[in-house]
Amino acid sequence: MPGPLALTSGEPAGIGPDITIAAWLRRQQDNLPPFYVRGDRASLAERAKMLGLAVELADVSAEEAMTAFTRVLPVVATGKAATARPGKPDETSADAALASIRQAVADVLSGKAGAVVTNPIAKNVLYRAGFRHPGHTEYLAELAAEGGRAPQPVMMLWSPALAVVPVTIHLPVREALKQLSTDLIVSTARIVVADMNTHFGIANPRLAISGLNPHAGEDGTLGMEDIEIVAPAIEILSSEGITVRGPLPADTMFHEAARKTYDCAICMYHDQALIPVKTIAFEDAVNVTLGLPFIRTSPDHGTAFDIAGTGKADPSSLIAAMRLAARMAAARP
Template sequence: MIMAAPLAISLGDPAGIAPEVIAESWLRREEQALAPFFVVGGAGVLRAAAASREIDLPVVQISAPAQAAEVFGSALPVLGEEDCVPSFGNPNAQGAALALHSLTQATALALSGEAGGVVTGPIAKSRLAEVGFIQPGQTEFLADACGLPHDAAVMMLAGPSLRTVPLTVHEALAAVPALVTRTLIESKARIVARALARDFGLPAPRIAITGLNPHAGEDGRMGTEDRDVIAPAIAALLAEGLAVTGPHPADALFAAHARASYDVALCMYHDQALIPIKTLDFDQGVNVTLGLPIVRTSPDHGTAFAIAGKGTASAGAMIAAIRMAGECATRRAA
């Protein structure tokens, strides 16, 4: 098997829970069969975060990603000297600057091929904006770094029970109907199909597409978008040979028997996609960015400043994000 380069992990906001769950992920590397990884910056923060969980964390600072694999078995590799004073639960400009540096460097290493992919720790976007971050979020940052339009980077939430893709993401619910277009549905479905084939080993992924309205509109009695926009998009995708079905009433699509009939659900808006994944797989949910030339995953949770440094945050989603990035990177390397 061709092995991918080590994964680069961006630190996220050092005042949040990312440093401690990264430390625990390294501690559980063998138990969880994680691919080798290194963290960009924050050696002191990582040591302090590990101590808050009573983890004796050996850290070795490396000067090049290629050194990570040889270090990984006995210590957590950290690339570079950049660091800040630990301030768990109290985000500040110094920490935001470190988070932005870590994200920028980790992305560049994935683009150069020195890293097999990037796993991004959660950030506080308002804090990053104070130090020069101009994108709405990390997904858009990755798209810009790859030279792609923002709508070419597709968010997928993945867990052991379910994969979902929101067609529209951080939009007010009142704005969603006008944003649901045939072009957007067809474009995102194609990106999802290609990515699941390339990165997840599903050569003909089954895509279930939800309706927008209750009961998928009931043939226009509860809204016409399902009949006039979503159904024609599905017909066009079927004509291209994609394995798509729908529009499905969203209230029944996530029952256990229904989930067995598809590989991913393409949903019309944020909560339609995120409520089921967070209900079923909250501690193991992974945010995967599809459509990029690099592998990118992230735990599907935020900075959780309120519990940072208290030793109570679950590392499950970070472990799942690292595992998924390693699996995707290995498929691409092959």
């Protein structure tokens, strides 16, 4: 793998510190790739003490993390203190979380790290501090902007059982319907095909594209969007040699037999894609951002304030995110 993984601290009051420490303690039994945390060592040490876990942490440089990882949990300091207690974000939370993301991305872009793995953030905490992005995905695209132009980020939820992509992401349903277009479906699908080829080793990914309306519009009787917006996108993609089917009724796309017929399901809005994957693969689903000039994965869950600092947080999704990030980094040309 080209360098260690750069792990962001996430929301300091959430379970990010818990699962980070738990993952490092399982580094040998789970054969984890080397990683370091972009964060505040004192905050992590306090959480480890609260959890009753014997963990040695050390401030290191990104270049030292690979060798340090076997002995200590490496921390590359952001210079931002994180003083929030479990379940109780404070005035340091937003600054600490955003600095960690910015610096981890910079590490990957400069070649110090092989990929970014992000711990969960609390968007409501960030919004109160003036954060203007709908979520992680859109912020990462801005950080990747070249010449003032940000790439189109595509959110994939990947698991061994199912991979899904929503065409519109963190938007109210009313706004998602306004933004849905043939061009957006086509550009999203092209990115999915390119990245599944490059990072997942699938030469000709099979795409299943959902309809927007119940029963994919029932020939227009339940809405014309599937005829006027979705079907033309499928025609364009098919003409480019992409293996694609649709528009398909979303309520019959996700049973076991159907899932065997495609490599990725592309859906029209957030919940249409995320409900099935979180039902089928809640513990091992990984959030992957496609379309960026670097690899980014994340556990598929939130900050879980209610169990932060209790020792109840399960690191399985974070571990899956690390493994997938390492796999994608190793496959990159």
